[in-house]
Amino acid sequence: MAGPERIEWRRAFPSRALVALVWYVVLAGVVLGLAWMLFGDEPALLDDGRPNSLTVVTPLTAALAFVCCVPLVLTLVRRPLVAAVIPLIARDADG
DSSP: OOOOSEEEOOOOOOHHHHHHHHHHHHHHHHHHHHHHHHHTTOOSBOTTSOBOGGGGHHHHHHHHHHHHHHHHHHHHHSOOOOEEEOOHHHHHHHO
C-alpha cells in the first residue's frame, strides 16, 4: 500500500498563545503603571548635584517588559508545524 511518507496536523488558531499574551500585557501594564507612579516624579539630580539612580527604574522596567514580551509574540507569529514521519519498516510491512 502506497501512502504518504509524512503526516502533518493542521495548525489551530493560537488561542492559548493569544490569551497568554493578553494576560502578560495586562500584568506588564500594571507593573509599568506602579513603577511610573512610584518613580516617575524623581528628579534627574539629587540636592547635592549627583545623578539620581532612581530615574532609570521606569525606562528599565519598560525595556524589560518589552524584551520579555518577545517570546510570546513569536509564538503568535511563527506557529510550530507538527508532523510525523512514517518509518520505512512499517510501510514495508503493509505492502
